[in-house]
Amino acid sequence: LYYIAIMIFIFLLLISTTVTAEVTKNVLFIPVDDLRPELFEAYDQTYMHTPNLDKLAKESLVFQRAYCQHALCIPSRNSFMTGKRPDTTKVWDGLGEHDFRITGPDWITLPEHFKNHGYTTLGGGKTYHSGSPPNWDEPKSWSNDQPYFPTSPQHCPKSSEAIDVGGQVTSSDTWCPLDETQYPDEYYSDYKLANHTIETLKYVNDKGGPWFVAAGFRRPHVPWIMPRRYWDMYNKDEIPTVAHRSRPKNSPDIAFHNQGVYLYTNGTKYLPMPNPFPLQIEQDVRHAYMASVSWVDSQIGRVLQTLDDMGISDNTLVVLFGDHGYQLGEHDSWHKQTNWELSARVPLMIRAPWKPDSQGKRSYELVELVDLYKTISDLVGTPKPTDDIEGTSFATLFDSFDSNELSAKLNASFTQYPRCPHNASTQWDNNTCLREGEKGPAFMGYSIRTSEWRYTAWMKWDIEERKAKWNEAPYAVELYDHTGSAEIENDFNQCETHNIADMKKDLVDQLHKDLKEFFDV
Numbered sequence: 001l002y003y004i005a006i007m008i009f010i011f012l013l014l015i016s017t018t019v020t021a022e023v024t025k026n027v028l029f030i031p032v033d034d035l036r037p038e039l040f041e042a043y044d045q046t047y048m049h050t051p052n053l054d055k056l057a058k059e060s061l062v063f064q065r066a067y068c069q070h071a072l073c074i075p076s077r078n079s080f081m082t083g084k085r086p087d088t089t090k091v092w093d094g095l096g097e098h099d100f101r102i103t104g105p106d107w108i109t110l111p112e113h114f115k116n117h118g119y120t121t122l123g124g125g126k127t128y129h130s131g132s133p134p135n136w137d138e139p140k141s142w143s144n145d146q147p148y149f150p151t152s153p154q155h156c157p158k159s160s161e162a163i164d165v166g167g168q169v170t171s172s173d174t175w176c177p178l179d180e181t182q183y184p185d186e187y188y189s190d191y192k193l194a195n196h197t198i199e200t201l202k203y204v205n206d207k208g209g210p211w212f213v214a215a216g217f218r219r220p221h222v223p224w225i226m227p228r229r230y231w232d233m234y235n236k237d238e239i240p241t242v243a244h245r246s247r248p249k250n251s252p253d254i255a256f257h258n259q260g261v262y263l264y265t266n267g268t269k270y271l272p273m274p275n276p277f278p279l280q281i282e283q284d285v286r287h288a289y290m291a292s293v294s295w296v297d298s299q300i301g302r303v304l305q306t307l308d309d310m311g312i313s314d315n316t317l318v319v320l321f322g323d324h325g326y327q328l329g330e331h332d333s334w335h336k337q338t339n340w341e342l343s344a345r346v347p348l349m350i351r352a353p354w355k356p357d358s359q360g361k362r363s364y365e366l367v368e369l370v371d372l373y374k375t376i377s378d379l380v381g382t383p384k385p386t387d388d389i390e391g392t393s394f395a396t397l398f399d400s401f402d403s404n405e406l407s408a409k410l411n412a413s414f415t416q417y418p419r420c421p422h423n424a425s426t427q428w429d430n431n432t433c434l435r436e437g438e439k440g441p442a443f444m445g446y447s448i449r450t451s452e453w454r455y456t457a458w459m460k461w462d463i464e465e466r467k468a469k470w471n472e473a474p475y476a477v478e479l480y481d482h483t484g485s486a487e488i489e490n491d492f493n494q495c496e497t498h499n500i501a502d503m504k505k506d507l508v509d510q511l512h513k514d515l516k517e518f519f520d521v
Contacts, residue, residue, distance in 0.1 A: 025354070025380040026204075026316040027114065028307065029214040030300060031080075033073065033126055033221035034336065035322035037347040037490065038293055044490040047240065049233045049294045052301025056320060059351050061358040061398055064489065065366045066348035067413040067449060068324040071336040073221075074098070074129040076323045076369065081109050081128060081141075083373030083389035085414070087467075087519060091132070092418050093337070094433025095442065096466055099133040108386060110373045111141040114212040117382050122200050124149030125193040125216035145203070149196045151189035156223050156264040168257075168271060168430065173335075174264040175224035175288030177231035185227060190217050194299040198306045205310055210380075215303060220292035220326075222335075223264070224285075230298075231291040239286055242329040243493035245276045248340070250499040252476035254419050254443060254458050256428035257337040261285055272332045273428055286328050317380050318351040321369065330492055337417065337432075339447040339456045341480070341495050344415040352379050355398040366413045366449065367394050414518060415447045418461065443475055444468050448515045454480040454496065455511035470520040477501045479508055 037043035041054035042062045069079045070086045070093070078091040078100045090096040090103045097103055111121040120143045128136055136148040156176035178187075185191045197215040204211035219226065247256055260271035261281070270277050277285070300320070307313040325343045327333040336343045346369065352358060367375075370391035377385055378395035420433035420442045433442060442461035446468065447454060456478040459468035479501035488494045501508050 024210045024315070026210055026312065027119075027212040027376060027380060028201075028303070028316055028318045029111075029127075029212065029376075030303075030318070030320040031077070031127060031214075031216045031323050032296060032300075032320065032347075033216070033218050033323060034326050035220060035293065035296075035347055036326035036328075036342065037322075037345065038290065038326075039347060042347060042349060047234075047238060048290060050297040052297045052304060053320070053349070055301075056304060056318065056351060057349055058360045059353075060318070060320075060349040060360070061352070061355075062362050063348040063350075063367055064362055064364050065413070065449075065451075066321065066346050066368070067344045067366070067415055068322075068346050068369050069414065070416055071324040071338060071343040072417075073126075073323055074132045077127070077129050078132060080323075080369040080372055081111075082107055083110065083370060083385065083391055085370055085390055086416060088390060090466060092416070092433075092444070094420065095418050095461070095463070098131070101133040101137070107388075109137060109141045110376070111212055111214060112137075113373070113377065113385055114210075114382060115141070115143055118210060119382075120145060120204050120207060120209060120211040121214075122146060122148075122204065122211070123214040123216075124196050124200070125151045125190075125214075126218055127214045127216040145207070146200070149193070149200075151193050151218060153218060153221070154189050154223070154225055156225055157183075158264075168259045169262050169269050170222075172222040173259070173261045174222065175261075175285065176264050177226055177228040177288075177291065180227050180229065183227070188225070188227075188295075190219055190296055190299045193217060194302045197303050201303070201306050201310065201312075205312060217296050217300060219296040220289050222261075224288035224292040226291050226295035230295040231287070233294055234287055234290055236283055236287050239283055239290065240493075241279070242282065244331065244497050245282075245329060246332050248331055248478075248480070248497050248499050250502070251331075251478060252458065252499075253427035254421060254431070254476055255338060255340070255445065255456070255478060256331075256333065257335075257431065258429045259335050259337065261334065272329075272334060276332050277329065277334075282329050285334070289326075289328055314353045316353075317376065318349075319372065319376060320350075321348040321372075322346040323369075328492075330495065339415055339417050339445045339478075341449070341454060341482075341489075342492060344413075344447065344449065350375075350379070350398075352398055355379075358398040363397050364451075365394065365397060366411060366451065367397075368413045411450060412514070412518075413449045414515075415449070416519075417445045417447075419443045419445065419458070446515050446519055448511055448518070449482075450511075452481070452483045453507065453511065454478070454482060455501075455508065455515065457512055457515055468519065470516050474512070477508060477512070479504055479511070
C-alpha cells in the first residue's frame, strides 16, 4: 500500500505540473504602427533589411492574408484591443465616438481578460492610440505593478515650429534621417520603449507567474525619423519604383483620399491629386519608409533577444503585427485611409514554440485582427472570452496551417472606411469626416475580401442613427480580381489596378448580399 500511495502521489504531482505548465504561458504583444508587409523573409520583399523580423518569421506562423477592420490607428486599435468591430465600438474615423469606453464602459479588453485570469499585464508605447481610451485605459487594462509607459510621437527637428503646411498634409507627414553625433539612439522614442520593455520583461520574470506584456512601436508611422545609418542601408537607385502610379481604372472618386507629404526643410508640399508626386520625391518617401522599418526592426530585435537571453522564449507567445496596411504610391495613394488591399492588409506573425509544426510556415487563410483576442486566449490556454467578443479564433491553424476545421468561417475578411466629401465635384479631396458637427453627406465604404475577390460598397450613412442605409442602393461599388493572387500578392505592383464591377453584375449582386447580411444586423 505504501508503494501504491507513493505512485499515486507522483502521478498527481505530474498532472499538477502539466496543468500548471499549460496555463502559465506568457504573451509578448507587439503592434507596430503603419507597418505593411514590407519585410524580407515573411513577405518576399527582398530589398528590405529586416534581420530581426526575418529571424522571427522563420520561427513563426506567418499569415499572408491578414486584414485590419478599419485602416486608421484609432478605430483599428479600438477594435483589436476589444475584439469588436468598428460598427460595435462605434469608433470610426471622424464619425461616432472617440473611444470604445463611451459605448462599452464595462467591456473586458484583451489585456484585461488576461489580468482577470491571474496574469500580470503591463504595457508601453502605442498599444491603444493616445487618448483613446483616456490614460491608456488604466487601471482597467493594466496591472498596478508599474505605470503605463507612454512614448511621444516625435517630430523632425524644427519642422513643426516654423512650417504650417495645412490642407491634406499634416505636420507629421515628412521625413528626416538624423546624424547620430547629434541624435544618438537614446533620442528616439522606440529606443526608449525597447529599453522599458526589456526592463519590464526582467521584472515580470523575477516576479513569477504568467504575464502579458505589450509594446507598441511607433515607426514606421510618420514622421519617418531614424538614425542616418538606417537611411544609408538603402541605395535609392535600387528601391523598386511603383508600376501603377494612377488610381485603379474605373474606381469611384469617393474611394480615394488625397493626403500627401512635405519637405521638412522648407515646407514644400506634395499631393497625389490631381497629379502624382514627382518621381524623385516618390522614391525619397519610399526610401524613408523602408529606413524606418529597418530602424524599428533593430529595436524589436533587442526585445526579442532579451527573451532568449533570459531563457523564456520557449514559454512565450510572440504576436507581432501592423495595426493596418499602408500605401506608398500604389494607386497614386499614400498613407492608409482607404479600403484597398494595401491599406487593409497587415503583416502578422505569431510564434508559438509549443506548436513546432507551425514554425517557419505560411498560412493563406483569411484572418482578421479582430480575431486576435480569441486566438491568443486559445493558444496560451486561458479561459474562453465572454460571448460578446467578436471575431473567430484561428488557433487550429497552428496544427494544420493549410486547412482547418473553421474554414467555412474564415472565408472572408471585412474592412470599412467612412467618407464625408465636402465638395461634390472633387470627392477625392478634403473628404475626412469631422467628428463634431458633421452636416454634409456621409458614406461608409464596406469591403469584403474573399480568396478571389474584393468587393466594396459605398453606402449612404445616416449620421443621426449612425448606421448605413442598407435599404438603399449603394452610392458606388468596386470589384477587384484576386484570383490566383496567392502567387503574386506580395508583388504590390500587381494589386487591384482595375475596378471591374460593371463586368461582373451577378458576382457583384452576390457579394453585396453577403456584405449586407454581415453588416446589416
